[in-house]
Amino acid sequence: MEAQPPNIEHVILLVAHPDVSTSCLNKDTTRAIFAMRQRTWPDGQAVQVFVLPNRNPTHARFVKEQLAAYPHQLQLAWDRIVFSGMGQAPNRVRDLNEMRQRVASTPGAVGYLEREYLDESVQVISME
Amino acid sequence: MKVSKSFQWSDRNPVRLLVCLLATPPTAVSWADESPLDTLQVHGFLSQALIVTDNNDFFGASSQKAGSLEFTELGVNASLRPSPNMLIAAQLLSRRAGGEIRDAKPTLDYGVIDYQMVSNQERTLGLQAGRFKNPLGFYNQTRDIAFTRPSILLPQSIYFDRTRSIGIAADGVSVYLEERISTGTLRMSGGIGRPQTGSGLSRQLFGNTIGSVSSSTPSAIAQILYENQNGKFLAALSAANVNLDTDIAGNPAEFNFQPWVASLQYNDDLWSLTAEFALRQQSLEGDNIPTSFDITGQSWYLQYQRRMTPTWSWLVRYDSLINNNADRSGYQYEQSGFGPAHSQFADDITIGLQWTPSAHLMLAGEYHHVNGTGWLPGQDNPDSSATQQHWNMLLFQLSLRF
Numbered sequence: 315m316e317a318q319p320p321n322i323e324h325v326i327l328l329v330a331h332p333d334v335s336t337s338c339l340n341k342d343t344t345r346a347i348f349a350m351r352q353r354t355w356p357d358g359q360a361v362q363v364f365v366l367p368n369r370n371p372t373h374a375r376f377v378k379e380q381l382a383a384y385p386h387q388l389q390l391a392w393d394r395i396v397f398s399g400m401g402q403a404p405n406r407v408r409d410l411n412e413m414r415q416r417v418a419s420t421p422g423a424v425g426y427l428e429r430e431y432l433d434e435s436v437q438v439i440s441m442e
Numbered sequence: 443m444k445v446s447k448s449f450q451w452s453d454r455n456p457v458r459l460l461v462c463l464l465a466t467p468p469t470a471v472s473w474a475d476e477s478p479l480d481t482l483q484v485h486g487f488l489s490q491a492l493i494v495t496d497n498n499d500f501f502g503a504s505s506q507k508a509g510s511l512e513f514t515e516l517g518v519n520a521s522l523r524p525s526p527n528m529l530i531a532a533q534l535l536s537r538r539a540g541g542e543i544r545d546a547k548p549t550l551d552y553g554v555i556d557y558q559m560v561s562n563q564e565r566t567l568g569l570q571a572g573r574f575k576n577p578l579g580f581y582n583q584t585r586d587i588a589f590t591r592p593s594i595l596l597p598q599s600i601y602f603d604r605t606r607s608i609g610i611a612a613d614g615v616s617v618y619l620e621e622r623i624s625t626g627t628l629r630m631s632g633g634i635g636r637p638q639t640g641s642g643l644s645r646q647l648f649g650n651t652i653g654s655v656s657s658s659t660p661s662a663i664a665q666i667l668y669e670n671q672n673g674k675f676l677a678a679l680s681a682a683n684v685n686l687d688t689d690i691a692g693n694p695a696e697f698n699f700q701p702w703v704a705s706l707q708y709n710d711d712l713w714s715l716t717a718e719f720a721l722r723q724q725s726l727e728g729d730n731i732p733t734s735f736d737i738t739g740q741s742w743y744l745q746y747q748r749r750m751t752p753t754w755s756w757l758v759r760y761d762s763l764i765n766n767n768a769d770r771s772g773y774q775y776e777q778s779g780f781g782p783a784h785s786q787f788a789d790d791i792t793i794g795l796q797w798t799p800s801a802h803l804m805l806a807g808e809y810h811h812v813n814g815t816g817w818l819p820g821q822d823n824p825d826s827s828a829t830q831q832h833w834n835m836l837l838f839q840l841s842l843r844f
Binding site for chain 2: 339340341342343345346351352353354356358359360367368369381382383384386387389390393394396397398399400401402403422
């Protein structure tokens with residue numbers, strides 16, 4: 315059997331609607347998209363960002379591990395964007411089931427899932 | 443042949459990068475199966491403060507009776523995306539900070555059409571036309587939204603009310619660029635436009651000595667901001683050049699205002715350290731006017747924020763303003779008979795506490811111990827000779843947003 319890195323089940327994956335043509339994003343672009351400063355995928359399609367509540371542990375881990383930021387920083391970035399006319403707020407979902415369902419059904423959607431919630435209704439975006 | 447360093451196997455795997463590039467061919471698929479109205483968002487905020495001072499008045503008669511309730515901020519905005527790279531956004535703001543009740547009349551805070559012509563993995567380039575918010579320092583663009591402020595009052599040495607109107611927004615065009623570099627992100631923006639010269643401006647700027655204020659020459663603003671790769675370190679430099687036409691007792695005069703702001707911030711999980719330094723050049727020139735001047739002042743503050751729990755945080759800050767570097771104590775100002783020396787500086791020690799039990803509610807309290815009246819609003823204290831050099835201020839604020 316192949317050796318697996320520890321905690322593989324707990325890795326949080328960046329996921330998108332199956333029709334999104336971008337298969338990898340670099341970290342800075344992912345940060346810009348989740349901070350709502352970049353509104354389109356690299357090919358021009360509108361991005362629809364989905365996030366869990368600020369105090370959800372999966373959200374906190376995704377923001378820290380994949381975006382190298384803190385949830386309070388991200389919330390401040392959204393407030394600054396929304397109240398200065400530079401962009402819009404992300405779409406909120408209650409839990410990981412709703413996250414998967416909304417990302418799977420919204421064209422241009424991007425979100426994140428724990429590996430155990432993953433199925434073929436969404437595609438995984440690899441991060442550089 | 444020597445293999446170049448960038449082609450070595452490293453954390454930036456070239457094969458994965460190549461796959462990444464090849465897998466995203468530019469296509470012209472139509473995604474227009476949703477109506478722009480589906481993208482409509484409406485957000486708003488409301489904050490109400492109670493201000494109590496021992497000496498001097500701040501935003502209303504704060505030294506009388508139980509204090510002043512005349513610091514109210516109310517805003518609502520709407521935005522929509524008619525096409526993937528376009529955003530239309532506008533915000534109405536009603537704000538009262540002392541003064542008359544009619545000051546709370548809603549105004550257009552911003553109203554922009556924003557177009558991102560380039561948006562890829564390396565950069566984002568966009569343009570805003572309309573009334574856009576000026577990026578000056580870390581806080582200017584959202585200075586009226588309590589949830590974006592670390593304290594009830596922003597450090598007044600830099601974000602004082604006197605130059606608020608001319609600095610807050612401009613009617614014109616602004617260009618912004620976000621460039622992703624190997625060590626982090628560079629964000630640049632620059633705009634040209636006319637500042638807002640509403641009815642309260644001459645009173646805020648010069649007291650009651652000036653009749654009208656208008657802007658025939660456009661003003662300019664620019665900011666460059668660097669954020670390192672882990673988002674912990676931010677540095678910014680902002681500059682503006684504002685020109686206003688005024689008249690003093692029928693004689694035309696020109697007011698020029700040039701602020702420079704250098705900003706630094708370090709963010710950790712549980713704390714943030716922020717410092718900003720500003721140089722402000724102000725001049726008023728004209729023939730036959732009684733009070734021409736050309737002065738440079740400076741401001742700086744150092745602020746430490748501590749997040750004790752996800753809902754509770756506290757802050758301590760030292761904030762200093764000097765109105766005229768050539769007369770730091772205000773001695774010459776007083777000798778010339780313009781007013782008390784202590785109106786030319788202000789040193790403010792602030793401690794504050796914020797409680798944010800939900801995303802929609804925040805309660806805050808803070809205490810200011812101030813030496814000097816450099817940023818004390820003139821409209822609340824029309825007789826500067828009656829002001830006290832040493833004063834204390836207690837503020838409480840309730841803020842809501844949706």
